[in-house]
Amino acid sequence: MINITFPDGAVRQYEQGVSALDIAKSISEGLARKVLAAKVNGQVVDASRPITQDGTLQLLTWVDTxxxxxxxxxxxxxxxxxxxxxxxxxxxxxxxxxxxxxxxxxxxxxxxxxxxxxxxxxxxxxxxxxxxxxxxxxxxxxxxxxxxxxxxxxxxxxxxxxxxxxxxxxxxxxxxxxxxxxxxxxxxxxxxxxxxxxxxxxxxxxxxxxxxxxxxxxxxxxxxxxxxxxxxxxxLEEAKKRDHRKLGKELELFAFSEKVGLGLPLWLPKGAMLRERLQNFLQKAQIESGYLPVVTPHIGNKNLYITSGHYEKYGKDSFQPIHTPEEGEEFMLKPMNCPHHCEIYKVSPKSYKDLPVRFAEFGTVYRYEQHGELHGLTRVRGFTQDDAHLFCRPDQVKEEFCKVIDLVLYVFASLGFDNYTAQISLRDKEDRAKYIGSDENWELAEQAIIESAAEKGLKTVVEYGEAAFYGPKLDFMVKDALGRKWQLGTIQVDYNLPERFELEYIGADNKVHRPVMIHRAPFGSLERFIAVLIEHCAGKFPLWLTPTQVKILPISDKYQAYTEKVAELLKKAEIRAEIDDRSEKIGKKIRDAEIAKVPYMLVLGEKEESDGKVAVRRQAKGDLGAMSVEEFVSLIQDEVANRKPFE
RNA sequence: GCUGUUGUAGCUCAGGGGUAGAGCACUUCCUUGGUAAGGAAGAGGUCGUGAGUUCAAUUCUCAUCAACAGCUCCA
Known part of the structure; x- marks a missing residue:
């Protein structure tokens, strides 16, 4: 006889060689008809496999993954x-x-x-x-x-x-x-x-x-x-409705034009303003965290990328160099910001007391992505990274890395992203030729990431072969509406570019030392981040981001003066409101505002005008009743200040 | 880049060898209506592009471009 332990802790005896299916039958025929497989001692096996020794058993049915x-x-x-x-x-x-x-x-x-x-x-x-x-x-x-x-x-x-x-x-x-x-x-x-x-x-x-x-x-x-x-x-149908390509068109956020070029998004006014708000939000947090904004050009001399190693690695995946007519020099569309930032670092000599320095730039980069890879806003040929490069002393790496993790988590939390995976992306175990730099430096970098992630208590998964060619990464992965995984935030420790660019600082010992670089982007790219954000909230953006916060809906044109007065008050309070003064019935105006996913609607008619109030309606929720304009303004301001998710 | 599918009005789509249709959106007029679609009229397309077959191509064939799904790639 053997002892079988069930998930609830119960132990029962069976004859040796009994199958999970036999056991299920002994419990009930109904259960036996549902058993698809079994987990014996943690291993999934056929329900008909004989069990030969003591162990744990879980009967697997359709409810189990x-x-x-x-x-x-x-x-x-x-x-x-x-x-x-x-x-x-x-x-x-x-x-x-x-x-x-x-x-x-x-x-x-x-x-x-x-x-x-x-x-x-x-x-x-x-x-x-x-x-x-x-x-x-x-x-x-x-x-x-x-x-x-x-x-x-x-x-x-x-x-x-x-x-x-x-x-x-x-x-x-x-x-x-x-x-x-x-x-x-x-x-x-x-x-x-x-x-x-x-x-x-x-x-x-x-x-x-x-x-x-x-x-x-x-x-x-x-x-x-x-x-x-x-x-x-x-x-599946529901998921398709969340697709950012569909919603981006419907909500007039962005568009593509064959004439402009593949994978080159055009940001429409509503999308551009949303993007700008997101950018300002992060910029503010970065300034508070000691980042220094820098700006670099959209092109750079090819030699810059030869020095960085990007040309050798990704020359084929870049737009081909532009030649100056006189000198015959070659310039590339910037595929990365880091080489430029390295040159900024080198502008002045650095002391150990200056470090860390943190250069931040919303840098637009261009990459010749494979034709078949282009996908909405998630994979494009021109995009803006919320990039920054931190140059620090070796003893500062872990602290800086942890601070960056905090920033990424702050950004995600502010936007209600909770379904992310933190992925430690390491070198390919077999093929080391893909990478630059010494094993020693790689190990230092990998250690720094693993330790920092552990220190912050992040739940991580390790993926080999996912590292950048110059260093390992901590990537924050999020799934889109159709279950495809995308990398958003990324933090990378890099000992290699400082060497290639011969970056230095003078230490307390008055000797020359090499700084360590941390590359990081909490959004990853604004394009991809917004794509995922759209799908995450199904186009119902949190109030602080949404293009139109309030739609003012007069019952008829008799209330035009009052409508304009209300609109003026909202404008003064920096609330983004639009008036729907079409000669349509209120039902139609409400329907259109609902479909446009405008969070708040104000219905204005005779009652409101005479009471000096506004009738508030919340998108997808319905009538919230009448209130004064002041009350409504503070309702909005409160929701904006708290960055509440849309729900 | 590779494999497959698709390409008709601003959007969503129907149609089909004899040069086109619906709904929504748009314009004008009527309507001034209280919480998810008021009515009427009108305008809008060389059917992705190029070539071939045919008396005739938007429809068939080929090529090409783009989009979509996936693969490969992703600094």
Whole structure:
């Protein structure tokens, strides 16, 4: 007999070799019908796997993240089975479940194109196969047998995968007529898959390497019932409504023009003013924290970037140099502010007493981003970084770094961003050739980041290979409406550029020393930050940022004089108000203001004029009743001063 | 850059080998209406661009540009 400990702490005895499914059945048949997989001693396994020794057990159902992931992974196998039935000879790459929900399978269709119509046929086939309740059967195989199987099947990708696996550690899973190389686990049988939606088709390089063949990637998602699928589809629709590209157009914040150029955003008046408020907000905080504003030009001599190393690394990803007609000198559109700031540092000799110095600039930079990468405001070719470079003594690095973390967290908190991930981005463990500088300096920089993050009690994840070429980073990652991850704030410790630019200061020992540089940008770029902000608040900006704070809605033009008087009072109180004096009914004016997501509406008619009041309506909430203009002004000013989120 | 999809009015979209349509927005007129759409009339498009097939192309074919989804990249 073995002892099984349940999540609630209860311990029960079972016969050795009992499966999670058996245990579920012993509790209730109903539960057994819902079990997708099991977590035994913290490891997710098939519910049918025999348990041979004492341990903890958690039965995984649809409510568990691991349960969902298992179901989606099994769905990928189901799709593969359907593909093989419809397209004999199809070759399979990898088919995992996805963190954001669903699964994909990369397949080689041998040049055949697949259309949306084909996806519908594939869904039908999958449903047909799912209804057969085929059991997912696990089988240990030797490497030789596995190679034989896929050689006969003529599947080079599976053979590729097999190469990396060790003998004795290889399993096949078979359901119905389909067998796959897979470590599992899987759901008990295909019957659990009740609702299927194949969402889209895209290309993907084999093993993620652009030198390899591009396979067809088919995305899908499945659910244990039709109802859940419908809910998912509704949620997707809602997410699309938050898309900053859609809202940016609707709210007249920014636009793009083919004539101006790809990835070069045009800020419309409302967007530009919002941007400026954001900029002023941060500038104020920075000045309070001892930053010194600097301004540098939009172009710089190519030699500047050769010195920094950016030219060698990113020359191809920059706009090509501009040549001066007389001297033949080469100038580049500024892709980074740091080299300029290094030169500012060098303008005057520095003493250890001068440090740290903190140069801040809302610097607009230009990068030749790959055509296919351009995406709304999140990935553009011209953007403004809320950049600053801190030059400090080695003994000051940690303190300065911690202060920057505080600033980033202050910015995020002020805007109600709480779903971020703090990511420590380190060097690639294998490929060190991508980076400049000595191992010693890298280790110092990495240590400084890790220690500072720990000191601030930040919950972090470590990602290897995500560092900048000159140093490691602490990145603040946020997801957009459609679940895509973007880097916003970033803090980087850099021992390398000071060396390349030969930056110096005179120490207390009267000797020459090298400062350490911290690169940092709490927003990252204003463009990307605003994009994420738009999606975060679904276009309903906090009152302190929103372009139009108040819409004044007279009932009819009889109240024009009173309307103008109210507008004048609001203007004096620095409240951004607009009058809707169209010859429309009040219902229409309200509807339009609601759709424009204007936070406050003032309805002005006979009653208000005679009482000297305003009838206040809050967007999405409705009538708040009448109050005096003074009361309304202090209501607004209070909300602005506290930087309340819109709700 | 790669793979796939799309490209019709300011916006959202329908249509289809015989040179175009809806709703919203816009303009004018009527209406002066109390918390999410009052009525009427009007204006607006060489159907992304270029070439080919055809008596005829916005519709079919090819190329090109752009947008979208994903991959690769991201100082």
């Amino acid at each position: 691991d349960g969902k992931a298992t179901m989606w992974h099994s769905s990928a196998h189901l799709m593969a089975e359907a593909l093989e039935a419809l397209y004999p000879g199809v070759k399979f790459g990898n088919g995992p479940s996805l963190e954001n929900g669903g699964f994909f399978y990369d397949v080689d269709l041998d040049g055949r194109a697949i259309s949306d119509e084909d996806l519908r046929k594939l869904e039908v086939k999958m449903t047909e196969l799912a209804n057969l309740n085929s059991v997912y059967v696990r089988k240990d195989v030797s490497k030789a047998d596995a190679i034989k199987y896929f050689t006969e099947k003529n599947d080079p990708y599976k053979l590729d995968n097999l190469q990396k696996l060790e003998d004795g550690n290889i399993t096949f899973y078979t359901q119905g007529n389909f067998t796959d190389l897979c470590r599992g686990p899987h759901i008990p049988n295909t019957g659990f898959i009740k609702a299927i939606k194949l969402t889209n088709i895209a290309g993907a390089y084999w093993m993620g390497d652009e030198k390899n063949k591009m396979l067809t990637r088919i995305y899908g998602i499945t659910f244990p019932s039709k109802k859940e699928l419908d809910e998912y589809l509704t949620l």
